[in-house]
Amino acid sequence: MAALLVYSERVDTACELVAGGKELAAALGLGVSAVALGPGAGAAASALAAAGADSVYVSEDAAFEGWPADAVAAGLAQIVEQAGASVVLVGSTRRGKETAPRLAQKLGAGCVSDVSSLVVEDGDLVAGRYAFGGATVAREKLVTAVKVFAVMPKTFDAEGASAGAGTVVSPALSVSTAVKVVDHRAKEGDHVNLDAAPLIVGVGRGFNAREDLALGDELAAALGAVVGCTKSLADFEWLGEDRIIGLSGAKTAPDLYLSVGVSGQIQHTVGVSAAKLIAAVNKDKEAPIFALADYGIVGDLYEVLPALTERLKSV
Numbered sequence: 001m002a003a004l005l006v007y008s009e010r011v012d013t014a015c016e017l018v019a020g021g022k023e024l025a026a027a028l029g030l031g032v033s034a035v036a037l038g039p040g041a042g043a044a045a046s047a048l049a050a051a052g053a054d055s056v057y058v059s060e061d062a063a064f065e066g067w068p069a070d071a072v073a074a075g076l077a078q079i080v081e082q083a084g085a086s087v088v089l090v091g092s093t094r095r096g097k098e099t100a101p102r103l104a105q106k107l108g109a110g111c112v113s114d115v116s117s118l119v120v121e122d123g124d125l126v127a128g129r130y131a132f133g134g135a136t137v138a139r140e141k142l143v144t145a146v147k148v149f150a151v152m153p154k155t156f157d158a159e160g161a162s163a164g165a166g167t168v169v170s171p172a173l174s175v176s177t178a179v180k181v182v183d184h185r186a187k188e189g190d191h192v193n194l195d196a197a198p199l200i201v202g203v204g205r206g207f208n209a210r211e212d213l214a215l216g217d218e219l220a221a222a223l224g225a226v227v228g229c230t231k232s233l234a235d236f237e238w239l240g241e242d243r244i245i246g247l248s249g250a251k252t253a254p255d256l257y258l259s260v261g262v263s264g265q266i267q268h269t270v271g272v273s274a275a276k277l278i279a280a281v282n283k284d285k286e287a288p289i290f291a292l293a294d295y296g297i298v299g300d301l302y303e304v305l306p307a308l309t310e311r312l313k314s315v
């Protein structure tokens with residue numbers, strides 16, 4: 001059976017793609033295969049099977065250590081041929097964004113990147129992709145025999161998928177890499193993982209000064225939430241890049257996203273559209289974030305936040 005092939009170096013993203021890919025594959029009459037590469041990759045096979053993979057191609061070849069894009073693209077190209085895959089979904093992580101076009105080039109395939117939705121219409125895959133800096137959504141089809149899509153994390157939900165057989169396949173691969181990793185250095189400062197955070201307080205330019213962000217920190221501490229921000233605040237270097245939510249940063253799916261002093265431009269809100277509940281504090285009742293929010297407070301954050309924090313501490 002021809003296959004839809006899924007790859008991401010991140011197991012959570014790969015599982016989302018397998019679960020979402022399973023529905024697409026069923027509509028296209030394809031099976032779903034997943035790929036796990038690099039030393040220790042075999043450990044991911046059971047999670048990928050539980051997410052719905054019929055087969056899992058595993059290679060622990062040392063050339064895949066650190067997932068260099070040249071080696072991963074070469075390995076994937078060989079697996080695409082062995083699996084008879086006609087559709088490849090690559091997680092659009094930083095590594096995935098480097099890998100997908102290289103893979104497409106090797107296969108003579110078309111490639112759509114930054115895919116935020118993928119559906120089957122009239123027997124064809126149609127990808128939605130933010131264009132013009134997120135101002136509009138382009139809908140694109142590929143006309144090549146093999147099609148590569150780099151799909152943004154959180155586009156699909158990994159929950160609720162029916163398990164696949166997960167037959168483990170050890171492909172015969174011939175790969176090498178021109179990349180030599182000479183050093184690994186941990187990032188300085190606090191590191192946050194917004195992708196997995198259940199509660200997020202998002203701060204924006206409504207704050208007048210860097211030190212005022214303490215108000216946001218206090219609210220987050222009272223809620224047990226982590227702090228994310230708009231790109232504007234990272235551009236000011238008030239917060240690190242790993243705090244950015246949106247097109248240029250994290251795609252989150254928290255139970256609650258509480259934005260404070262955030263206008264709600266599309267480039268930001270694409271990163272919170274999967275939130276279960278959105279609440280907003282903004283002094284402008286016309287701010288676009290209110291169109292998305294389930295609950296809103298129109299008011300000055302300098303008055304609202306201390307009162308909200310106090311109230312949360314007392315419950």
Ligand SMILES: Cc1cc2nc3c(=O)[nH]c(=O)nc-3n(C[C@H](O)[C@H](O)[C@H](O)COP(=O)(O)OP(=O)(O)OC[C@H]3O[C@@H](n4cnc5c(N)ncnc54)[C@H](O)[C@@H]3O)c2cc1C
Pocket residue numbers: 133134203204205206207229230231232233244245246247248249260261262263264265266267268281282283284287299300301302
């Ligand atoms: C290619 C591209 C990619 C981008 N990627 C991202 C991205 O990933 N993430 C991202 O966030 N942005 C991104 N942007 C930037 C984005 O377009 C917006 O400029 C940015 O999100 C706006 O940030 P903001 O809401 O903090 O600021 P503003 O738009 O300036 O909004 C500030 C808000 O604070 C409110 N406010 C002011 N004072 C107070 C107060 N005292 N109390 C309460 N409310 C107050 C105002 O009413 C206003 O609504 C990108 C842009 C481009 C072109």
